Amino acid sequence: MKLNTDGSSVDTLGLAGGGGVVRDEQGNWVFGYARKIGSVNSLLAELWTLRDGLFLYLQAQVHALIVEMDAKALVDAFSNQTNSNVIISALMDDCRQLATQISQVRFRHVYREVNRCADHLAKLGCSMDVDFAVFSSPPVDIISFVEADWRGLYVNRLCPVAVSFV
Template identity: 45%
Template sequence: MLDKVCLGQAREYFYCVSKAKQVTSRVVIPIKWYKPNLGWHKLNTDGASLGNPGKAGGGGLIRNSDEVWIKGYSRSIGYTTSVMAILWALRDGLYLAIQLGIRNLEVELDAKVIVEMLNNVDSSNKNFSPLLLDCRSLMASLTQFRVAHVFREAKRCTDYLAKNGCYTREDFVIFDISPSNDLDNLLIFVFDSNSLYCYRP
């Protein structure tokens, strides 16, 4: 009888003080590329480094509020880190947007650290300062601009252009139309705006 009482008290103690297993619920978030507001353009950029540091490239894409491809680009950057490649690609995209006469620009990146550096004027890093200052200066010459983080899945075409930069022989290439010349690559440019990817936090 005493054994049953002790066992019951031990069981009660265990359930009262032990950490209950937390059940985490997963929410599926549809990921897609959203077109900018009327009168705005959107620049998506990305950088890639094969090895980090390694052979690097950058790329980006400018689209208007009708989701129309305005310009795309790829750059061979040389040997560097992915963060430097992303900054190079961003600088190229901002410069190209200004050359095209674009005044209102949304910028989307999948690198939160770069987004934070751009949005925080006090943020600086001696390794990135020259490129970071160039980017801030170019953004300041626009009438209106916004910088935001976006999930990688929402910019597959930009990822494609950045990786293309790792392998291109030319320093800088501008694409007036999609560089995709086969069905698989062409589909990448369709996926961005069709919620075909999901993020599960």
């Protein structure tokens, strides 16, 4: 299975949220979730969301997982276990401990364009009236993204043009 997670921080309002989606090996929606986190930075929002996803995944009692995130710093931190940061260490330790309970787990960086379902769930988390919600089917406003992912459609990523000064 595959877990895509994303955190979102709305700087102007000081609010953060997170969301994620678990899909099976055919790309079908298994469940999604969103959390209203409160006032934290985007890195902490990403970690809270990852923790929620790993916890929910473990409850499903499946043994192999690919975690895709657009937070490259966190993917790198899971690849290099020696990095430490006192501010996020307790939450990071929770995520690492949950990940060790999964027989096969791999963390992979993906660009934001690939992570659109999780991104929309994270933004939903910022504005929810409840603190946490699990979705057995996709919320209406992300169905088009779920279908595009399932069909293997992709979004072009605009890259800056390299300029050479001679």
